[in-house]
Amino acid sequence: MSAGTQRMRAAVWYGAKDVRIAEMDIPAAGRGEVLIEVAFSGICGSDLHEYADGPHAIPVAEPHPASGARAPLVLGHEFCGTVVELGPSVTGLTRGDRVAVEPNYRCGRCPRCRAGEYNICRHFGFAGLMGNGGMAEYAAVPAYMAHRLPENVSLEQAALFEPASVALHALRRAGTTPGTVMVVGLGPVGLLTVRLAAEREVPRIVAVDVSPARLHRASALGATDLIDARLGEGVGERIRELTGGEGVDVAFEVVGSESTLRTCLDATRRGGRVVLVGLAQEMSLDSFALVNNEQSIIASVGYRDTYPELIRLVAERGLDLTPLVTSTIALDTLVPDGFEALLDGPGDQIKILVDLAARSDRLGSPEASAGTRRVRPQPGGGEPETSE
Incomplete structure (x- = not known):
């Protein structure tokens, strides 16, 4: 100095x-x-x-x-x-x-x-x-x-890179790249999850939020389907309609509430995964349905070894x-x-x-x-x- x-x-x-x-x-x-x-x-x-x-x-x-x-x-x-x-x-x-x-x-x-x-x-x-x-x-x-x-x-x-790392780590926690994902909650991390899923060429990305402006932004970042969460209990049913009754392979919960976790489970296929990214104190769930559907709930916290990949994506592939x-x-x-x-x-x-x-x-x-x-x-x- x-x-x-x-x-x-x-x-x-x-x-x-x-x-x-x-x-x-x-x-x-x-x-x-x-x-x-x-x-x-x-x-x-x-x-x-x-x-x-x-x-x-x-x-x-x-x-x-x-x-x-x-x-x-x-x-x-x-x-x-x-x-x-x-x-x-x-x-x-x-x-x-x-x-x-x-x-x-x-x-x-x-x-x-x-x-x-x-x-x-x-x-x-x-x-x-x-x-x-x-x-x-x-x-x-x-x-x-x-x-x-x-x-x-x-x-x-x-x-x-820091919020993008949270999104990238969550995508890694989801396992192999799925055919259909859903992102519930379109704050910065949710929108970055949409963007990085699109970068991974996920064929179908369903974005869910209560804000029309954020849904519009998600579309610009690569979301293929937009769901207004003001539908309330009808969100899961609407997503199943979009997927021929099957449900999404992976749902990312990026809000941190019991209602959005329920939406994710309702909209996820049998054998699918829900990745918890949002923070909440306590949530209850229907464990009978969870077991019968053989769904997995996976937690994702922070990130590790993500910065080198993000630097490469921006420098070599033009990720913006x-x-x-x-x-x-x-x-x-x-x-x-x-x-x-x-x-x-x-x-x-x-x-x-x-x-x-x-x-x-x-x-x-x-x-x-x-x-x-x-x-x-x-x-x-x-x-x-x-x-x-």
């Missing part, structure tokens, strides 16, 4: 409805870490839940075992940028490398890590949720998180993920133009990217400052002092 550039801005989570744009020291790259100048950071549904009514995943009472961090911490786990500093013992990367960040911590020692299943590591967590993340001008992360980008892969594309981006905002307006827009908007927003190089002309306006107070850490690490 050059002299005089030792401070940065970051979005710091303090509690529900309390995310502040803070000024803080630029972190140093520790042993095995790289310091990244962040280009873009996407807003994930997990970030939105933490803002709306967290904490959910953010450690508050005790530090996370992998990161050693607890709240307040910097949000953002969908990010990319340029390597500007290498910590001791880092090899395979150089300053100036453009990288996509795979933000999951792993210990490398537990049985699942040793088996290569690091997404279910005993101490698994995400930078940006369980440790400081990428909604900041700079982020220090373990070097194993950084994937170098070819020249023909833009940083805008790289900012979408950017149609999911509906808005790009400045860090200064993260709360009003990001979180609040997603909570209160009409539902037309899909993926909002934060451009860390941008400065909004709204900075200092009442709209921009509401909920985004500038803070300055006290000497000695005391409680930040708010300055208007």
